[in-house]
Amino acid sequence: MSKISPVTGHYVTIEVDGLEYKVFYLENGSGQPLVCQHTAGAHNHQWRGLLEDEEITANYRVIAYDLPRHGKSDPPENTEWWKEEYKLTADHFVNFIVALCDALELEDPLFMGSSFGGNVALQLALRHPDRFGGVLSVEGADYSPGFYLDWWQHPHANAAQICASGTWDLMAPQSPEADRWKTWFYYSQGSEAFKGDLHFYSVDHDLRGRLHEIEGDKCPVVMMTGEYDYLTTPEDSARTAGEIKNGSFINMPEIGHFPMSENHERFRVHLLEALNALQSVKANA
Secondary structure (H helix, E strand, O other), rough: OOOOOOOOOEEEEEEOOHHHHHHHHEEEOOOEEEOOOOOOOOHHHHHHHHOOOOHOOEEEEEEOOOOOEOOOOOOOOOOOOHHHHOOOOHHHHHHHHHHHHHHOOOOOOOEEOHHHHHHHHHHHHHHHHOOEEEEEEEEEOOOOOOOOOOOHOOOOOHHHHEEEEEOOHHHOOOOOOOHHHHHHHHHHHHHHHHHHHHHHHHHHHHHHOOOOOOOOOOOOOEEEEOOOOOOOHHHHHHHHOOOHHHHHHHEEEEOOOHHHHOOHHHHHHHHHHHHHHHHHHHHHH
C-alpha cells in the first residue's frame, strides 16, 4: 500500500548580496519554524527523517533548504558564476540565511545546522541575535581548520567518490548500514560544491576570542556533537559552548558527523532534549 509523505517542496526567489537565487526547500509541520541547514556538499534530503517525524512536526514547522549550488537550488541567476571559483564566506552564508527567513516571513525561527551548518549557527547567533529564537549547532565549533584541501577536486581523481568516501569514517559503526550508505550517496552528488563549502568551514569561519560576544540570553545556543566526530570533536564543541553565555552542550554517543542522516532515530532523542533546553532558556530570560 502506497503512502504519500506529508512533506512538500517549494521554490522561493531571494536576493542576496546583489544576486538572485531560486532556492528549493522542503517543509512539514506547524508551530515555531525550525530552519535546517545540511552539511557541506550535501542537500536537504539529509533531514528527511526529521521532516517526517510526527512528534517534532506536531510542534515545529520544519524547513530544510538546499543552499545554492546544492540539490535543487541552482547557482545565482544573473551572473556568469561559472567564471569564478566558488568559495563560500561567512558574510554571504549569514546574509543568505537571513534573506531566506525574511522571504518566508518566519517569525522567531530556530536555526539548526550541522558541520559547516553548525558553524554558521554560531555566526548567526553572534550577528543576528534578535532575528532568531535560538540556534542548534550540530557538529560545530568556534574554529575547525584543516579540511580545505586541493585534492577534493583534482583532475586525476574521481571527485564524486573521494568526497563521498571521505565521509565514511566520520560515521559511527553503530549507525544503520542503509543510512550510512545513503549519506555516502548524498555526498557523491555534491562534489562540485564541496570544496567551496569547506572554504567557509576551515578558512573563513573563526570565532576564537569572540564567543563571549554572543548574546545567549537573546539567542540561546545549544551545541550537539557525536562521539565519532574527529573534525569537530565533542571536546571542541563543549569548550565552545562553555565560552558562550547560556551556552550548553549535549554529547551524542554512538553517532558520528552526520547524525540526522546516519541515525535519525538516535539523533531525535538528543534533538528533543536540545529543543527543550532552548525553550527553557527563553522562558527564563
